[in-house]
Every structure is written in C-alpha cells, then in structure tokens.
Amino acid sequence: ALDLVDTLAGVLELPLHIEGLVRGSELKGCFYHHPFEEDRKCPLLPGEHVTSEDGTGLVHIAPAHGMEDFLVGKSFGLDVKSLVSADGTFTDKAAKGALTGQHIHGGGTDTIKQLLRTKGLLLKERSYCHRYPYDWRTKEPVVQRATKQWFANLDQIGDLAVDALDSVSLVPEGSQSRMRAMLSSRKEWCISRQRIWGVPIPAFYDAVTDEPLMNSATIQSVMEKFQQYGSDCWWTLSVDDFLGEGMGSKYVKGADTLDVWFDSGVSWDSVVRGRGLNFPSDVVLEGSDQHRGWFQSSLLTAVAVSNAPEAPYKTVITHGFVLDEKNRKMSKSLGNVIYPSQIVDGTAPSEVTDEKANPVKDQHQEEQHESDGSGKKKRKKKKKKKKSEQSPASRMPSALGADVLRLWVATSNYTQDVTIGGETIDRISSQYRKIRNTMRFIIGCLDDWDCVAWTLPQGEEHKSNDWPTRPTLIVREQDGRESKGTLPFVDAYLLHLLNETCNEIDESYRNYSFAQAVSIATHFINSRLSSFYLDTSKDRLYADSKASFQRRSAQFVLARVLENLLKALAPVIPHVAQEIYEFTPKAIVDGFKGGLGGGGCYGARTQEELRCIFTHGWLANEESWHSKEIAGQMEGLEVLMEEANRVLENARERELIRSSLEAEIEVTTNGKAFFTLLESLQENKQLSSLMRSSHAIVSFGEEGSLQLPGTEGEGEGGGGGVG
Numbered sequence: 001a002l003d004l005v006d007t008l009a010g011v012l013e014l015p016l017h018i019e020g021l022v023r024g025s026e027l028k029g030c031f032y033h034h035p036f037e038e039d040r041k042c043p044l045l046p047g048e049h050v051t052s053e054d055g056t057g058l059v060h061i062a063p064a065h066g067m068e069d070f071l072v073g074k075s076f077g078l079d080v081k082s083l084v085s086a087d088g089t090f091t092d093k094a095a096k097g098a099l100t101g102q103h104i105h106g107g108g109t110d111t112i113k114q115l116l117r118t119k120g121l122l123l124k125e126r127s128y129c130h131r132y133p134y135d136w137r138t139k140e141p142v143v144q145r146a147t148k149q150w151f152a153n154l155d156q157i158g159d160l161a162v163d164a165l166d167s168v169s170l171v172p173e174g175s176q177s178r179m180r181a182m183l184s185s186r187k188e189w190c191i192s193r194q195r196i197w198g199v200p201i202p203a204f205y206d207a208v209t210d211e212p213l214m215n216s217a218t219i220q221s222v223m224e225k226f227q228q229y230g231s232d233c234w235w236t237l238s239v240d241d242f243l244g245e246g247m248g249s250k251y252v253k254g255a256d257t258l259d260v261w262f263d264s265g266v267s268w269d270s271v272v273r274g275r276g277l278n279f280p281s282d283v284v285l286e287g288s289d290q291h292r293g294w295f296q297s298s299l300l301t302a303v304a305v306s307n308a309p310e311a312p313y314k315t316v317i318t319h320g321f322v323l324d325e326k327n328r329k330m331s332k333s334l335g336n337v338i339y340p341s342q343i344v345d346g347t348a349p350s351e352v353t354d355e356k357a358n359p360v361k362d363q364h365q366e367e368q369h370e371s372d373g374s375g376k377k378k379r380k381k382k383k384k385k386k387k388s389e390q391s392p393a394s395r396m397p398s399a400l401g402a403d404v405l406r407l408w409v410a411t412s413n414y415t416q417d418v419t420i421g422g423e424t425i426d427r428i429s430s431q432y433r434k435i436r437n438t439m440r441f442i443i444g445c446l447d448d449w450d451c452v453a454w455t456l457p458q459g460e461e462h463k464s465n466d467w468p469t470r471p472t473l474i475v476r477e478q479d480g481r482e483s484k485g486t487l488p489f490v491d492a493y494l495l496h497l498l499n500e501t502c503n504e505i506d507e508s509y510r511n512y513s514f515a516q517a518v519s520i521a522t523h524f525i526n527s528r529l530s531s532f533y534l535d536t537s538k539d540r541l542y543a544d545s546k547a548s549f550q551r552r553s554a555q556f557v558l559a560r561v562l563e564n565l566l567k568a569l570a571p572v573i574p575h576v577a578q579e580i581y582e583f584t585p586k587a588i589v590d591g592f593k594g595g596l597g598g599g600g601c602y603g604a605r606t607q608e609e610l611r612c613i614f615t616h617g618w619l620a621n622e623e624s625w626h627s628k629e630i631a632g633q634m635e636g637l638e639v640l641m642e643e644a645n646r647v648l649e650n651a652r653e654r655e656l657i658r659s660s661l662e663a664e665i666e667v668t669t670n671g672k673a674f675f676t677l678l679e680s681l682q683e684n685k686q687l688s689s690l691m692r693s694s695h696a697i698v699s700f701g702e703e704g705s706l707q708l709p710g711t712e713g714e715g716e717g718g719g720g721g722v723g
Contacts, residue, residue, distance in 0.1 A: 001057025008056060012124050024057065035121050036095040047072045064146035080146050086194075088143045105141060150192035150201055150256065154300065158183060161299050163309035171317045171512050172415040179291045179316075189300065191259045198257030200234040204243065205252050213251060218243065265297025268312035269305070281313045283512075288318050317512055319414040325421030338420055343408075346399035400425065403573040404432050410514045410572040431522060432576075435569065438525050439580045441534065442562045445541050449555050449587050450478050471624065475552045483549045488684050489677065491557045493634050494533045495625035497524065498561055502621035505568045514572070521568050529561065536689040550684060559588050563620050570613050581613040593620035633677055637690065640667065640678075644691040660692045667691075668701040675700045 002021070009016040024046065031041040049068040050059055063073025064082040073080060083094040090099035090108050098115060102108035116122035133142040154161075162183050170176040192201055202222040204213040221242050225233050239248040272279050286294055295316055302312040323329060324336040331337065339348045408428045412418040470492045474484045487495075501524045508517035537554045544551040562584065570577035581589070593616060648660045657663050665688075669675050678698040681687035688696040 001052050001055075004052060004055065004057060007054075011126070014123075035119060036098070036115060043076070043078075045072055045076050065144050067144075070146060082145050082147065084143060084145045086145075104143065147194070149190050150203070152189040152191050152300075152304075154187055154189055157300060157303050157307075158186065160303045160307070160309045161296075164299060164303055164311040166309070168311045168313065169315045171315065175288075175291065175316065175318050179295065182292055182296065183299075186296075189259075189297075191262050192256040193259055194255070195257050198260065199231050199263055201254055201256045201258055202234070203254040203256070204239065205254060207250055207252055212254070259297075261293050261297040262301070264294050265301045268298055268302055272312070280311060283315045283317060284313045285317045285319065288320060291318070315512075320417035323417050323419045325419055325423070327417075327419060340405055342398050343400055343405045343425060344402045400429055400432075401575065403575045404429050406572055406574075407432050407518070410518045413515055432573065435522065435525060435573070436576050436580075438530055438534075439562060439565060439576075440583075442558050443580060443584050443588075445558055446555055446562070446585055446588050448546055449559070449585050451475055451552070451587060470627075470630065473549075473553055473556060475549070475556065477547055481547070483547070483552060485549050485553075488550065488553050488686060489630070489633070489681060490533065490536060490686050490690070491553050492625075492627065493630050494528070494557055495560065495622075496627050496630050497528050498564060499621055499623065499625040501528075502564055502568070502619045506619055506621070509571075517568070518572060521565065525565070533557075536686065539685070539689055559591065560620070562588070563592050563616075566613050567616065567619050574614075577613050582611065592616045633674075636671075636674055637677075641690055641692075644693070648692065661694045663693045664695040664697070665691045665693045667696060667698045669698070670701060672700070 001024075005016055005018065027044045028046055030044045032044065034040040034042055044058075045061070047059070047061070047068070049072075050057065061069035061072055062083070063070050063078050063080045065084065070080065072078075081093065083091055084104055085091050087103075088105065089101050089103050092100045094100070095112070095115065099108050099111055102111055113122060113125060133144070134140065135142055162180055165176065165180060165183075168176075170179065202214065202219055204218065205211065206213065222234070225237060225242060229237070234253065239251050239253060240246065242253075243251060268279065268281065271277070272281055284295065284298070290296075295318075298312050302310065321329070322338075324338070326336075328334065328336060341347045341349075404425065408420065408425060411428065411431070470487050470489065472484060473487045473491075474482065476482045501520060504520045505517045508514070508520060540548070540550045541554055562580075566577050566581055589611075644665055647665070648657070648663055651657045651663060652660075667678060667687075669678060675698065678687060681690065682696060682698050687698065688694060690696075
C-alpha cells in the first residue's frame with residue numbers, strides 16, 4: 001500500500017511521514033484492540049479481496065455480513081456472530097448495547113460515528129460511491145447477514161452427477177462444459193429459504209436449546225398430515241398435532257421453507273413418474289440461468305435417490321432471453337416491454353399504457369410557455385414526437401396473428417438472447433406473406449385436380465428405358481383414361497431437390513435447430529420453387545389442356561411439394577398451414593401420407609377429424625426421388641441458363657428486343673449426352689422456359705454456341721460458347 005500514502009494524505013488533509021516499511025505478510029499473527037471493546041483483541045488476517053487501489057491496504061471484516069468476509073473468517077476459524085437482526089437493526093451484542101434497535105442504514109451509522117469521535121478515533125468523514133447489492137424489485141439496499149440454514153452435502157453425489165451428463169445431450173453444445181464446471185465446483189446446496197410462502201422444511205426445534213429435531217418418525221407424521229390436509233397444515237396445526245400430546249411445550253415448528261429449485265427439482269419423480277410418463281424425460285427446456293437452477297437440482301436429486309449416475313432427462317435445451325431492439329432487458333420501468341398480444345391481436349394488458357410505460361415525459365411532448373414581454377404567456381405548439389423517441393411498444397406492428405409471432409420465435413437463434421422490435425417483426429411478416437402466397441398459388445394450380453389416384457412407381461423395373469435416371473409417372477383420370485410417360489426432367493429435378501430439402505428439414509428438427517429448418521424451407525420456396533420451378537412451369541399449367549401429361553406431371557409435383565411444405569411448417573405456423581390444408585382439393589388431400597387414401601391416420605376416428613394437417617403424420621419424403629445423375633445434368637443446364645440470360649440482357653441493352661419472350665435462342669453443343677438432354681427438353685417444350693425465351697432450338701456441332709438468330713458473335717448480337 002506504499003503507493004497510497006500520497007492519496008491518503010490528500011484525503012485526510014494531513015501531512016504523512018513514512019516512519020518505516022512493513023510487509024503485509026509480516027502483520028499476520030498480530031492483534032489490535034477493538035475500538036468499542038477495549039478488552040477484546042482482534043487478529044490481523046490476510047485477505048485476497050483486499051487491494052491497493054484505494055484506502056490504506058487495511059480493511060475491517062464482518063464474517064456474518066458479507067461473502068468475502070465470511071470466507072476469510074471461515075478459513076481462520078473466526079466466530080460468525082450476526083450483530084444485525086432480521087429487520088435490519090443492531091442487536092444488543094453490537095458495541096456493548098450502544099447500538100441496540102438502531103437501523104444500520106439510519107441512526108445506527110450516526111451513532112457509530114459519534115462513538116468514534118468521542119474516543120478520538122475518527123480521522124475523517126466523507127461520502128464516496130462504491131458497489132453495494134440492491135434489491136432488483138424494491139431498489140432498496142440489501143442487508144447481508146449470516147443465518148442458520150439447511151444444507152445438502154454434495155461431496156458424495158457431485159461426481160455421480162457429472163458422470164450422469166455423459167448420457168445427456170445438451171443444446172447448445174457449450175452448455176455441457178458449463179454445467180460440468182458448475183457441478184464440479186459445487187460442494188454444498190443451501191436448500192432452506194426464509195419466505196412466508198412455500199413448502200415448509202419439517203423441522204422442530206427444542207424450545208430451550210434450539211437444537212433441531214428431524215427423524216424418520218417425525219417426517220412420517222408430517223407426511224401423513226400433508227397427505228390428509230395439504231402442506232399448508234404446517235402453519236395451522238400445532239406441534240402436538242404432529243408430535244403428540246404435550247410436545248408443544250418442548251418444541252416449536254421451524255419457519256424455513258424449501259428452496260423452490262428443490263420443489264421443481266423433484267418433478268421428475270412427483271410429476272413424471274407420479275403420472276406414469278416416460279422416464280427419463282425426452283427433453284427439458286428452460287432459460288440459460290437454469291444451469292444452476294432447475295437443470296442442476298433435477299440432476300442432483302435424481303442421482304441422490306438412485307445413488308447412480310442416472311440423469312432424469314435425455315436432452316437439455318437452453319434458451320436465451322428476449323431483449324428490445326437496443327439489446328436492453330425488458331422492464332416496465334424502462335417502458336420497453338413488448339407484449340405478445342400486441343403482435344397477435346393488437347392489444348396489451350389494460351394496466352399498461354404508453355403514458356405509464358414511459359413515465360418520463362419527453363421534452364418534445366410537454367406544453368411549453370414563454371413570456372412575450374407583456375407579462376402574458378403564449379403557448380408554444382407541441383412538437384411531434386420523433387419516431388426514434390417513441391416507445392418500443394408504439395412502434396411495434398400489431399394484429400399480425402399468432403403465426404407471425406411463432407415464425408419470429410422459430411427463426412431466432414433461441415440458444416442466445418434475441419432482440420425484437422418493429423423492423424424485425426416487419427421482416428418476419430414479409431417472410432410469412434411470401435410463404436402463404438406461394439402455397440396459395442400452388443393450391444390454385446391444383447384446383448382442377450380430380451384424378452382418383454396417381455402413383456410414382458419405384459424400382460428398376462419401372463424406370464424409363466430412355467431415361468434410366470427418371471421414373472415413370474402414371475396418372476389415372478376419373479373417366480378411366482390413363483396417361484403414362486417419363487417424368488419430365490424439370491419435375492424429376494424438383495423432386496430431387498424436395499427430397500434433399502425434406503431430409504435437411506427433418507435433421508434440423510431432430511436436432512432442435514428450428515431456425516435452420518425454417519431457413520431451409522424458405523430457401524426452397526424462394527430460390528427453387530418460386531424463382532425456378534413455378535416460373536418455368538407456368539406455360540404448361542396455364543396453357544396446356546387440363547388432362548395433358550405435361551400439366552398433370554407438374555400438378556403431381558406441386559401436390560408433393562404442398563404436402564411436405566405444409567407438414568414441415570405446420571409446427572411453426574399451424575394456423576395458415578391448416579387454412580391452406582382446408583382449401584386444398586379433396587383429391588389432393590386424399591393422397592397425403594396418412595390420409596384417407598394413404599392408409600390410416602394418427603388417432604383420427606371420424607372423417608371430420610381427418611380434416612386436419614396434423615393427422616397426416618410427418619414428411620412424405622421418398623428416397624427414390626433422389627438422383628445424383630439428374631443433379632449433375634442440372635449443373636450443366638444452369639451454366640447454359642446463365643449464358644442465355646447474359647445473351648438476352650445484352651440484346652435488351654442494344655434494343656434488339658424489349659422482352660426475353662420476343663427472342664428465339666439457338667443452342668449448339670458438342671456434347672452428345674448434353675445434346676440428348678437438350679433435345680428431350682425441346683420436345684417437351686421445357687427448353688424455351690428454362691431459357692426464358694419464346695422458342696429454343698438445339699443442334700449438335702463441333703463448336704458449342706448460344707445465340708439469337710440473325711446475330712453473330714457476342715460483339716454483334718450477344719452470342720456465347722456452350723460446351
């Protein structure tokens with residue numbers, strides 16, 4: 001503390017002279033006289049929490065009134081004497097009774113200063129800021145005091161609890177190391193609380209010695225009374241009712257209650273086992289603060305009962321907390337609370353208004369007056385509140401429905417703290433409308449589907465001879481007519497993408513990665529379905545005859561897409577999923593997996609109950625849709641499509657065409673396999689759709705090229721090379 005000499009001299013406003021130097025370690029074993037009890041000697045002790053940043057390098061400790069002081073006192077065997085009662089006043093043991101009944105944050109402090117002055121021991125009095133615990137609700141300073149508590153010794157079960165985590169999956173993965181570290185460093189658990197509510201600890205105390213009485217006989221008696229009257233009988237029945245006649249004069253009931261984490265921690269037994277549910281539980285879900293709370297108390301109590309490394313759950317999922325757009329915790333006092341009902345139906349709890357939520361009036365909102373020199377005051381116009389100055393609740397879009405709120409939750413990284421605000425909800429609302437509108441477009445395309453059955457045969461014997469990588473599609477109309485053919489390339493490719501998408505969505509759900517599942521689904525909708533498939537299939541859906549094979553093939557694929565998208569997104573946006581489902585043609589629904597035409601339904605007893613998307617099971621994915629060959633062929637087509645788009649854009653810039661539909665594209669390729677593919681696409685009228693042109697011609701040549709008829713080379717008209 002040598003560096004503090006000048007600072008201390010400034011504080012005391014006294015000149016200080018160094019008489020000698022003594023190391024702190026040399027003071028160990030020395031004593032000083034207590035300022036209020038001259039006959040009492042107190043030891044000087046080393047403490048790691050004492051720093052040389054301020055003061056003198058010496059501090060007083062009160063082992064009963066602070067964690068760091070308690071640990072120092074415990075390590076050196078000091079008596080832990082509490083000099084403060086439960087109401088925050090000094091007991092008669094403080095300063096030989098001179099402080100009895102005085103509050104530590106009031107008159108008691110004044111009396112202490114006066115006692116020091118009287119003894120000539122007060123060198124300086126000044127106010128300064130320092131860290132001190134405050135109650136988060138009342139905003140009042142907390143009185144720290146050591147009291148008698150009930151503890152659970154974890155020495156014997158701590159290692160078992162750590163070993164039990166080997167069989168538990170924790171989400172996110174970082175939770176595993178965090179929980180292990182907490183369990184490894186925890187040696188005891190204080191299971192008692194001093195509250196006026198809760199489950200009582202069934203302990204009786206000797207009226208004279210204050211020794212606790214708790215054994216199997218007393219616990220059995222209390223259990224019987226609890227089963228008969230409920231746990232509140234602890235407060236209404238007498239000691240004689242629990243222990244027998246005459247015991248009330250010898251014992252008193254304890255007033256401690258159980259730690260609430262002990263109550264909830266044994267739910268694996270009282271709820272899960274007690275109600276005959278699966279044990280261990282598949283999943284437990286709570287906030288990140290529960291690594292020290294419910295997650296840990298459940299594990300510790302289960303291990304203690306079984307005396308084996310057996311966890312009461314298989315998976316632990318941890319979520320973060322919701323913050324406002326400025327990453328602040330939501331609080332009524334801050335006025336930044338956003339209620340779910342505001343987003344769902346535009347309402348908020350009646351007691352919360354913008355005025356109450358933001359009690360600090362904004363200077364732009366107050367009426368201001370100023371003198372005009374005549375003694376009269378003229379009123380200034382109110383300034384309109386800026387958008388940035390409005391409360392978060394007033395800036396929040398409202399009445400968007402429950403699905404938008406659910407979609408926001410599902411797209412958030414719940415393993416961390418997440419923010420919510422107007423801009424975020426606007427973005428989610430747009431995403432929701434895109435999903436809804438796409439599926440609405442699909443059911444519009446399926447409106448006239450009245451086929452009694454369709455099938456996509458599996459197995460090599462059903463594969464097309466011309467295209468071994470593409471299955472045969474058979475569609476049977478209501479009048480008995482049957483159309484049969486090779487599944488068009490674009491349709492087969494989308495089913496391949498649908499297969500991959502379904503597998504990825506399924507894996508994401510199984511890993512509780514809901515944001516990833518939604519992201520995969522929306523990427524498929526935006527990039528693969530809307531921008532590619534629907535755009536290139538509009539001609540045959542709109543213009544071909546109703547029962548043409550090309551149109552029925554597209555409808556078949558869209559029916560498979562609709563079924564899987566509805567099932568994949570129904571857990572997230574159930575209302576719109578059910579709405580789309582109810583508007584889906586009956587013939588399509590009958591073909592859903594698990595539906596009327598699919599051979600059974602989950603728990604449904606009547607046809608009316610079948611009209612629910614959730615009764616059709618999970619994804620209707622078929623591995624036969626997967627084809628590496630089709631995916632490889634599509635890679636070559638995508639190169640061609642990019643080149644065609646470049647050529648068309650070049651032609652538009654040179655004003656050779658106004659729209660791509662005015663163009664005819666000639667494609668020459670020197671690859672035999674690629675030529676065969678393009679030729680089949682040309683025959684099915686799909687090549688022009690892929691090229692975004694009115695017509696496309698394909699030919700085989702020594703040098704590959706792509707150009708508009710009547711132009712030569714890129715510089716003249718926008719041609720390009722094609723392999």
